[in-house]
Amino acid sequence: MLNTPATSTQVTHGQRLWLYATVALVMTFLVIPCILVIPMSFSDSQYLEFPPRSLSLRWYEAFFTSPEWIQSAVVSLKVAGLTTVLATVLGTLASYGLYKATSLFTPITRGLLMLPMMIPLIFVAIGVFFVYARFGLNNTITGLVLAHTTLAIPFVMIAVGNGLKSFDPNLERAARSLGASPVTAFLTVTLPQIRISVFSGMLFAFVTSFDEVVVSLFVSSGANSTLTKRMFANIRDQVDPTVAAISSMLVALSIVVLIAAQFVKRKDA
């Protein structure tokens, strides 16, 4: 087995053992923190240990019985839901508009809309905090949704743009020549064809908002604190195992999202 060639340049598997070992180490490094936190969250003691000496649901109970934690989780879900809707609509419209009409301004427009992905979050955070203070938008759901939507638009545009790249424009032309208005043609021909991309854009938008920390840290507080803001404060000030329970649920959530994305991709293929 080890002496069989591994590549077309006649390297054997035996000669590449060091490569396999390195990759295995890096993969372990990448996955361990995401996985270890799950068993540790079932620990019965104040100190997180692995393996936990005795199991309990104590920290999950602490989360579900705390009004503050539940309140912030509700805020996060509300903000992420609204952001998903707004970012998907705005991002899809923009992506489609740029696809249909190419002009001198297309590259500039696209560049501007991609900007939120490239600018350091800390800068977005203080800029938004500064401007919101003048319009009374700090600590409001509206303020959070607007900021998160801006951050999510580039991801929606990338996803939808990919879908449009493989879309056959003749289908839409056929619809138009048969008398469909531009809106009807888009809604009944184009949108169904790119729905998988729009859906993955939605997924990205939701995760972008739900996991966002830095902007929320500055523009949310009190009753409108997001889950991540409360977690950040908690991690910084005391290491409370309740956060381990929340983290495990979030890891479980990302596994579900990953499986959903794979499933959608397979169905698409």
Added chain:
Amino acid sequence: MTLAMDGAPGMPLNRAMLKSARRRERRIFSGLALPALVLVACILLIPFAWLAWLSLFDAAGNLSAQNYARLLRPAYVGSFLTTFKVAGLVTALCVVFGYPVAYLLSQLSARAAQILLVFVILPFWTSVLVRTYAWLVLLQRNGVINDWLLSMGVIDEPLALVHNLTGTIIGMVHVMLPFLILPLYASMKAIDPVLLRAAANCGASPSQAFRQVFLPLSMPGLASGIALTFVLCLGFYLTPALLGGGRVAMWSTQIADAVSKFSNWGAASALSVALLVVTAVVLWGVRRLTDALSFSAGKP
């Protein structure tokens, strides 16, 4: 003849109408990007212009370069140096660990690569806050890593792995690795394996084929991966703030402190403008470099 006479005056009119209809439609389609554009302008561009304007005035409201002169103070210069040191170190470690992973992934069958990619994508989809918290728990004084090292007899007393530079670097490498691996993997996938076989046929040893054919062809992908990682590191706030324990003063933590601890908007805005300028310069420089690299890699 009459037919042609009838058609002739109509045609230019028709064409003009079609042209104007097409132009109108194009305007409407361009307008579809407008709502998103307005939002980005309100959330990003206006704050940026406002802060940049603000950075030009001193506390008394007079036009001055005071805020920028302050950036030369030792505390700020120190934080710039720390930022570049951390960003450079993290990027270098990501290259060392990420390149072999991307290489192996690109050589595997599609099915095997898909399975191994899950190991890269799962952390990518997991919240940075959760991962940073996990490292905090693993690396702390009585954490899992120290426990294991103690019980195996590698060390006699717990190491300080967190609330310092070491912890910051470990956490940041973990966050940044997928950003390097994924674009690098995509560009390595695009390298034609026939070229390597050709090199072998021409008598190149496997290491020669790798060094003279594969490595140069993977350079543009590597350069863009490095640029992305480095730029993300420059403005990274979360992990240094939590794993640095206040001991690792980065650019981003200085900006946050200037606002939340001192309410010094002059300093914060000057720092932000400087950070944006450096980010833009790095991105621009790397794009030039990538263009040059892909040009030379494309040459026979």
